[in-house]
Amino acid sequence: MGRPLAQIDRVTKRFVKTGPPAIDAVTASIAAGAITGVVGPDGAGKTTLLRLMAGLLAPDEGALTVCGFDSVREIANARPSIAYMPQHFGLYEDLTVIENLHLYADLRSVDESERGGVFERLLDFTNLAQFTKRRAGKLSGGMKQKLGLACALMGAPQLLLLDEPSVGVDPISRRELWRMILELADQGIGVVWSTAYLDEAERCESVILLSEGKPVYHGPPVDFTHKVEGKVALIRNMPGDKRDVLMRAMEAPEILDGVIQGNTIRLVLNNPMAEDQLRSALSLADAEIEKVPPRFEDAFMASLGGGPKKRSPFTARPVHGAAPDEIVIKADALTKKFGDFTAADQITFSIRRGEVFGLIGPNGAGKSTTFKMLCGLLRPTSGHARISGLDFAAAPSKARARLGYMAQKFSLYGDLTVRQNLEFFAGAYGLSGKRKTAALDQAITTFNFAPYLEAQAARLPLGYKQRLALSCAVLHDPDVLFLDEPTSGVDPRTRREFWTHINAMARRGVTIMVTTHFLDEAEYCDRIALIFRGRVIAEGLPDELKTRSRREGADAPTLEQAFITLVREFDEREAI
Amino acid sequence: MKLFPSFNHSARRRMTGLIRKETVQVIRDPSNILVAVILPLILLFLFGYGVTFDPRYFNIGLVVEQATPETGSFESALVNSPYFRIEKGHDRRELEDALVAGDIKAVVVLPAKFAAVAYRGDTAPIQVIVDGGDPNTAELVSAYIERLWANWLTQESISRGQSLQPVLVNLEPRVWFNPEISSRNYLVPGSVAIILMLIGALLTALVVAREWERGTMEALLATPIGVAELLIGKLAPYFALGMISMTISVATAVFVFGVPFRGSFLVLTLLSALFMLAALGQGLLISTITRNQLLAGQLSVMSAFLPAFYFSNFVFEIGSMPLALRLVSYVIPAKYYISSLQSLFLAGNIPSVLIPDALGIAMIAGIFFILTALATRRRLD
Numbered sequence: 033m034g035r036p037l038a039q040i041d042r043v044t045k046r047f048v049k050t051g052p053p054a055i056d057a058v059t060a061s062i063a064a065g066a067i068t069g070v071v072g073p074d075g076a077g078k079t080t081l082l083r084l085m086a087g088l089l090a091p092d093e094g095a096l097t098v099c100g101f102d103s104v105r106e107i108a109n110a111r112p113s114i115a116y117m118p119q120h121f122g123l124y125e126d127l128t129v130i131e132n133l134h135l136y137a138d139l140r141s142v143d144e145s146e147r148g149g150v151f152e153r154l155l156d157f158t159n160l161a162q163f164t165k166r167r168a169g170k171l172s173g174g175m176k177q178k179l180g181l182a183c184a185l186m187g188a189p190q191l192l193l194l195d196e197p198s199v200g201v202d203p204i205s206r207r208e209l210w211r212m213i214l215e216l217a218d219q220g221i222g223v224v225w226s227t228a229y230l231d232e233a234e235r236c237e238s239v240i241l242l243s244e245g246k247p248v249y250h251g252p253p254v255d256f257t258h259k260v261e262g263k264v265a266l267i268r269n270m271p272g273d274k275r276d277v278l279m280r281a282m283e284a285p286e287i288l289d290g291v292i293q294g295n296t297i298r299l300v301l302n303n304p305m306a307e308d309q310l311r312s313a314l315s316l317a318d319a320e321i322e323k324v325p326p327r328f329e330d331a332f333m334a335s336l337g338g339g340p341k342k343r344s345p346f347t348a349r350p351v352h353g354a355a356p357d358e359i360v361i362k363a364d365a366l367t368k369k370f371g372d373f374t375a376a377d378q379i380t381f382s383i384r385r386g387e388v389f390g391l392i393g394p395n396g397a398g399k400s401t402t403f404k405m406l407c408g409l410l411r412p413t414s415g416h417a418r419i420s421g422l423d424f425a426a427a428p429s430k431a432r433a434r435l436g437y438m439a440q441k442f443s444l445y446g447d448l449t450v451r452q453n454l455e456f457f458a459g460a461y462g463l464s465g466k467r468k469t470a471a472l473d474q475a476i477t478t479f480n481f482a483p484y485l486e487a488q489a490a491r492l493p494l495g496y497k498q499r500l501a502l503s504c505a506v507l508h509d510p511d512v513l514f515l516d517e518p519t520s521g522v523d524p525r526t527r528r529e530f531w532t533h534i535n536a537m538a539r540r541g542v543t544i545m546v547t548t549h550f551l552d553e554a555e556y557c558d559r560i561a562l563i564f565r566g567r568v569i570a571e572g573l574p575d576e577l578k579t580r581s582r583r584e585g586a587d588a589p590t591l592e593q594a595f596i597t598l599v600r601e602f603d604e605r606e607a608i
Numbered sequence: 609m610k611l612f613p614s615f616n617h618s619a620r621r622r623m624t625g626l627i628r629k630e631t632v633q634v635i636r637d638p639s640n641i642l643v644a645v646i647l648p649l650i651l652l653f654l655f656g657y658g659v660t661f662d663p664r665y666f667n668i669g670l671v672v673e674q675a676t677p678e679t680g681s682f683e684s685a686l687v688n689s690p691y692f693r694i695e696k697g698h699d700r701r702e703l704e705d706a707l708v709a710g711d712i713k714a715v716v717v718l719p720a721k722f723a724a725v726a727y728r729g730d731t732a733p734i735q736v737i738v739d740g741g742d743p744n745t746a747e748l749v750s751a752y753i754e755r756l757w758a759n760w761l762t763q764e765s766i767s768r769g770q771s772l773q774p775v776l777v778n779l780e781p782r783v784w785f786n787p788e789i790s791s792r793n794y795l796v797p798g799s800v801a802i803i804l805m806l807i808g809a810l811l812t813a814l815v816v817a818r819e820w821e822r823g824t825m826e827a828l829l830a831t832p833i834g835v836a837e838l839l840i841g842k843l844a845p846y847f848a849l850g851m852i853s854m855t856i857s858v859a860t861a862v863f864v865f866g867v868p869f870r871g872s873f874l875v876l877t878l879l880s881a882l883f884m885l886a887a888l889g890q891g892l893l894i895s896t897i898t899r900n901q902l903l904a905g906q907l908s909v910m911s912a913f914l915p916a917f918y919f920s921n922f923v924f925e926i927g928s929m930p931l932a933l934r935l936v937s938y939v940i941p942a943k944y945y946i947s948s949l950q951s952l953f954l955a956g957n958i959p960s961v962l963i964p965d966a967l968g969i970a971m972i973a974g975i976f977f978i979l980t981a982l983a984t985r986r987r988l989d
Binding site for chain 2: 045047083086087088089090107108111112114115116117118119120121122123124125126127131134135136137138139140141180183
């Protein structure tokens with residue numbers, strides 16, 4: 033660890049006079065030659081902290097020193113040494129790669145005579161040399177981030193601030209980004225990397241973990257994870273349904289947190305316990321229980337007080353469908369062409385009743401196109417989409433009435449109240465009279481909306497927004513539910529609560545399809561299909577895909593590593 | 609931070625880099641060409657052909673209750689007038705429907721006793737019923753008929769060899785600068801000013817807001833760029849584009865509409881450059897404050913086009929407005945520019961008009977830029 037490049041001293045920043053501050057008394061230091069992770073869910077204050085360091089915001093309380101200068105009064109002196117890459121692509125989409133580089137060379141005072149060498153080095157470093165004439169808007173998500181990085185590195189900065197650089201980037205490009213950043217840290221640059229992905233925290237030398245603006249932890253991630261050492265266990269080969277087991281496990285007082293991970297259940301315990309003790313506590317005599325090394329997320333959940341202990345009210349609702357093996361959703365050689373671009377190519381899969389199926393792939397791989405064809409929002413060029421045997425082409429409204437849809441992020445009407453949102457969606461799904469009243473009452477009691485009924489949806493706490501979105505999608509009690517990136521970027525506690533509802537619905541026979549680029553979310557699914565360049569390149573249980581890509585002598589791969597291997601294999605097959 | 613730092617080598621390079629970037633963006637975005645070239649042509653043709661204050665002819669009805677040589681004489685005076693097309697009837701009820709339907713604008717009734725009272729001048733010998741639904745037209749029609757009636761009376765008295773009233777003043781109007789009194793010669797230069805105001809404000813209204821919306825401003829602000837560099841970098845390409853619009857508009861006015869141009873083109877270019885800076889400055893200020901393209905676009909149309917239209921002597925006489933509105937007109941750059949354009953087109957280089965106008969425009973432009981520079985934050989909060 034070198035000398036600190038930035039010193040954050042009890043900094044507080046408010047955007048609204050009343051209510052909690054966006055950044056609440058954060059103290060931290062950023063070292064040169066190392067990667068510091070600013071980690072936390074959406075809305076935790078990551079972007080605000082980075083903007084404070086970039087001198088784009090002034091702290092209300094406390095002080096910030098960046099590269100030896102005060103971040104407010106002397107920022108002009110510090111600016112040449114700071115590079116900042118905002119969360120949204122900060123470059124000009126209508127300019128080519130080389131034009132963007134020239135602009136930043138001008139802005140950062142790189143001499144004409146030096147440019148040849150500098151550009152060559154940066155283009156080589158980011159693998160963009162062959163795309164110099166391409167407009168930035170036509171680059172893939174990963175290439176955009178690399179170009180952003182190349183522009184940020186212009187003029188040899190000492191401090192590199194990267195705001196969520198891995199969002200919208202496929203796993204392969206993400207791995208490349210990390211390789212580049214590690215190299216830069218080796219050269220002595222201080223890198224600040226903000227992220228909502230908790231697995232990325234483990235790769236940083238130091239992390240600043242934020243939750244609702246407050247610093248939860250600052251220091252090396254290993255020390256944080258160490259706090260739950262010996263308290264994390266994995267249950268394998270359990271009898272019966274894994275969702276049942278998880279639900280009962282969460283009710284046990286010994287258990288702090290639990291999630292589904294492929295075919296296993298990962299538990300965080302209140303106190304270290306022997307495997308046998310745990311087996312009897314959970315009355316799982318036959319299950320295989322193994323202690324595993326903790327992850328950053330386990331420690332984060334422990335510091336937040338654990339996962340939701342309450343059963344989802346959906347557990348008590350009546351069960352859909354009798355035949356458990358009935359095929360509910362069927363994609364049959366679905367193909368969609370836009371001009372000569374094939375967005376989806378012969379996509380085929382089927383989903384059984386009560387199954388949670390994940391459609392996984394990077395942005396732009398064809399997930400949304402497939403999803404829209406399945407919902408009947410897009411007419412396939414060829415192939416068929418069937419919901420419970422109904423073809424969308426033949427009976428669109430009948431098929432749609434069976435289907436609930438929760439769009440990406442928060443897509444309700446923020447300026448309407450909770451009640452108005454519920455009433456609107458009840459109307460949109462064709463509910464009226466007694467059925468409507470019953471559906472609304474049920475939604476209100478299920479999710480405890482009563483105290484929030486007259487509150488504007490935009491002002492709800494994040495967890496409640498998520499609940500409202502879900503309850504609007506299931507007002508008409510559909511037996512098929514489509515979820516588009518339901519919990520990416522959401523804090524782990526809210527995500528767990530959300531998934532208790534999804535799990536409860538799956539247990540009562542609702543068939544659920546999830547699209548996501550977020551591989552942690554994929555672990556919660558029963559089966560997943562990997563979509564890449566418009567094709568399904570692999571399909572199966574998450575554990576199967578991991579095993580399939582396992583290399584001899586190597587550890588069990590994560591789903592992300594499996595994904596990278598499967599994409600590489602696909603590329604090799606294509607090349608032949 | 610200094611508003612206008614000394615322009616050293618790096619500052620100059622940052623500025624040229626921005627100008628180059630902005631120029632490439634202007635060229636690649638066809639909507640700029642639409643605003644700068646197509647929009648002025650459309651508006652100019654609309655104003656040039658569509659709006660006129662010149663007299664036109666009206667359809668009126670004429671009821672002659674009892675035909676006599678006198679009614680015949682008056683009737684031929686009406687028919688021979690270029691301002692009227694006559695529809696004849698014997699009873700006013702015959703023409704009432706046409707008046708209600710708006711087919712005719714007025715009905716002139718010559719009563720049975722017309723011949724008897726025509727020259728006496730004590731009671732009204734003719735009745736004029738005017739459609740008041742369109743007061744402007746009604747006013748014009750009744751004025752024309754009154755004038756015609758007075759003329760006819762004079763003619764009649766002269767032909768009868770009797771002097772009705774001695775003529776004390778003989779009015780012989782002589783019109784300077786626009787001898788044909790063609791309203792087009794007056795309207796086209798005025799509309800050039802309004803069009804350039806709209807285009808100038810619209811061109812820059814979107815540019816800063818676009819950077820905020822696309823998130824590029826945040827990246828730009830994190831670089832060592834200064835406020836003056838940023839503003840000049842943004843302004844330069846749009847200034848060039850605005851001057852192209854100006855050239856197109858003036859050329860159209862002179863060569864298509866045949867409006868005479870009596871001043872010097874150099875003076876015109878200098879004044880227009882100042883005016884363009886004021887218009888661009890207004891757009892830039894709006895863009896900087898709103899940070900939202902849709903809002904900035906709407907605001908710039910409202911705040912550039914409407915005041916330029918109302919408070920510039922273009923259509924509405926400022927002199928006849930209440931004091932409060934007259935004061936408002938002093939901060940409308942189009943007021944000064946229209947006055948200059950009208951003298952340059954119709955009168956020539958008149959320093960006593962052009963110099964105060966130029967000073968007025970320059971002051972307003974300066975205020976816009978100072979406000980924009982103050983509103984440009986080097987920070988996000």
